[in-house]
Amino acid sequence: MGSNAKIRNIKGTRDILPEEALKWRRMEQVIREKMKAFNYEELRFPTFEYTELFKKSTGEDTEIVQKEMYTFKDMGGRSLTLKPEGTPSVVRMYIQHGLRNRSKIQKYYYIERMFRQERPQKGRFREFRQFGAEVIGSMSPQIDAELIKLALDIFKELGIKGIRVNINSIGCPECKEEYIKALKEFLSPILNGLCEDCKKRFITNPLRILDCKKDRDKLNSAPNTIDYLCDDCKRHFSDLREYLDYLGIAYDVNPKLVRGLDYYTRTVFEFIHSELGAQDEVGGGGRYDGLIEFLGGENTPASGYAVGMDRMLLLMPEIDGDKGIDIYIVTLDKESDIAGWKLLSGLREEGFSCDKDYLERSIKAQFRESDRQNARWTIIIGQEERKRGVVKLKSMETGEQKEVLLNMKAIKEEISAKGS
RNA sequence: GUGAAUGUAGCUCAAUCGGUAAGAGCGCUGGACUGUGGCUCCAGAGGUUGGGGGUUCAAUUCCCCUCAUUCACCCCA
Numbered sequence: 001m002g003s004n005a006k007i008r009n010i011k012g013t014r015d016i017l018p019e020e021a022l023k024w025r026r027m028e029q030v031i032r033e034k035m036k037a038f039n040y041e042e043l044r045f046p047t048f049e050y051t052e053l054f055k056k057s058t059g060e061d062t063e064i065v066q067k068e069m070y071t072f073k074d075m076g077g078r079s080l081t082l083k084p085e086g087t088p089s090v091v092r093m094y095i096q097h098g099l100r101n102r103s104k105i106q107k108y109y110y111i112e113r114m115f116r117q118e119r120p121q122k123g124r125f126r127e128f129r130q131f132g133a134e135v136i137g138s139m140s141p142q143i144d145a146e147l148i149k150l151a152l153d154i155f156k157e158l159g160i161k162g163i164r165v166n167i168n169s170i171g172c173p174e175c176k177e178e179y180i181k182a183l184k185e186f187l188s189p190i191l192n193g194l195c196e197d198c199k200k201r202f203i204t205n206p207l208r209i210l211d212c213k214k215d216r217d218k219l220n221s222a223p224n225t226i227d228y229l230c231d232d233c234k235r236h237f238s239d240l241r242e243y244l245d246y247l248g249i250a251y252d253v254n255p256k257l258v259r260g261l262d263y264y265t266r267t268v269f270e271f272i273h274s275e276l277g278a279q280d281e282v283g284g285g286g287r288y289d290g291l292i293e294f295l296g297g298e299n300t301p302a303s304g305y306a307v308g309m310d311r312m313l314l315l316m317p318e319i320d321g322d323k324g325i326d327i328y329i330v331t332l333d334k335e336s337d338i339a340g341w342k343l344l345s346g347l348r349e350e351g352f353s354c355d356k357d358y359l360e361r362s363i364k365a366q367f368r369e370s371d372r373q374n375a376r377w378t379i380i381i382g383q384e385e386r387k388r389g390v391v392k393l394k395s396m397e398t399g400e401q402k403e404v405l406l407n408m409k410a411i412k413e414e415i416s417a418k419g420s
Numbered sequence: 421g422u423g424a425a426u427g428u429a430g431c432u433c434a435a436u437c438g439g440u441a442a443g444a445g446c447g448c449u450g451g452a453c454u455g456u457g458g459c460u461c462c463a464g465a466g467g468u469u470g471g472g473g474g475u476u477c478a479a480u481u482c483c484c485c486u487c488a489u490u491c492a493c494c495c496c497a
Contacts, residue, residue, distance in 0.1 A: 119494090279496070378457080
């Protein structure tokens, strides 16, 4: 690595060079196509929000809010934060713009950059991209199943194989409370043997102790959330499973899956992949029936998820994109260069992708460049050609070369006659 | 925030036990072919060995500090 490169990109951010940009474009394109098919509309929202929004919705006690946010003060002294996740902004928009008045059910998606201040590692960055889908207004488990199906369709279309789906239900606020009571009873006698973090979580958010990897084996016999579901939640969860079966989606019920954010209720799920290293989660989400009311809106059920696009990229197979241009123009002297420059402009107007030399290079170098650019055709203009009002047109695949009149119609005909 | 590993040309990597003037492949530039790409051959450019300090007659090599990257922990997408 060059040491004199004193200015480099910030830790945890990534530069995307053309070859990789191609994969990103492909990913975005597939996401948009599938979202359209499922009738989700795009939402775009600001890079930063009032810190308060995330504290309230993501949750004061979550890892994200406690130590991962990029928070700063603006000149007016307001505390602002670079968005660490999308759902809070979507909900804010929903309330702020009265979107509920458009229809009883709203289906949205987004593709946005997120920011979290963690140590980077495989599949984890400080600036990263997520796409997400959110459905506001329906409590049907059909929606939960649809959301999962939507993500799986996107993975499939991109050639990503080996995704596994984990689901669980953590119940509504009532049964969640019942469960937490039972969990605390189970934990109390063994609390001293747990790690420091878990001891804190016992007070702040006992559910998340189930996530702890250190103490995992001590929790094998912990009570399961699904055993404490009320009748409604029980039915909701079994309906979800039934709908997933209808759609032919294979999944595992993971009773220890609780998710890290405060706002989840009932359905939670995640997409995991074994080739991602330690950060094996490609995406995850769930239902958040209480969040909108909590943030000042009407009591409205909702469900959604986010998928890490940087992680998807790691799983995507190589693709051969639209590399190359239609025409490269080689010119041999000053006057021809001007003629070529004019021709170039006309060809572009006609919709051809083309270019020429700007370095006054030798003909050989110009041909090399044409080859490097993967041009299908090379047009040569020199003194001789100019005298006779023609250009030479060479196919870079076959090497065949012929003279064509120097006018757009003749060139176009010759190129399209050979097909693509 | 904690830990470990790794930093040599644009990229991927060499350099014996510390010993000449740090090499190769790919890529780049030019030539062989003075108006024709790819293939081949030849030549050239490109390095303060991440940075700083120390040990030594001598450091890419050993020691310390620092920075960066990677992987893992925590946690998440």
